[in-house]
């Protein structure tokens with residue numbers, strides 16, 4: 066079972082334009098064992114409602130919150146003992162840093178959207194790259210969550226689930 070507490074901070078969200086990618090950041094964070102996501106940007110309650118509906122049906126206690134200041138969020142989480150990790154292709158390579166950072170009990174994982182301000186790089190305890198190539202916040206998040214938990218997120222059980230999939234080699238079996 067995962068022993069770390071991981072909170073994701075999504076830097077930047079614009080209503081309508083970023084809906085799909087931000088929603089997927091929420092779903093990946095939940096499925097890969099993060100405790101909550103904090104979205105810095107437009108307070109888009111439609112995302113919160115749809116993710117809460119997933120939590121109600123698929124279980125667990127994942128939360129979606131909004132902040133009007135990514136700065137205050139990073140500062141307050143660092144004060145609470147979280148190690149802040151900013152995902153950027155310009156950072157140090159994840160495959161080299163994952164073992165050391167993965168030992169931290171509390172991690173604030175920051176993922177960008179549109180151009181990220183220089184201060185985020187400076188305020189973060191680590192700037193980490195998932196390959197040195199430009200790709201996507203969703204992919205970066207998934208790979209980082211997996212590597213930082215050393216695959217333990219696959220053991221996670223979602224409490225109070227109303228829907229559960231029974232793995233099949235073919236076809237679908239769902240318990241409701």
Ligand code: SAM
Pocket residue numbers: 151152153154155175176177178179180181193194195196197198199200201202203205
């Ligand atoms: N053009 C934007 C910029 O200059 O910051 C980057 C946009 S990218 C689609 C959005 C986010 O995905 C980035 O802020 C970063 O968090 C993440 N990302 C993309 N490629 C990455 C990589 N190779 N390693 C780590 N994170 C990455």
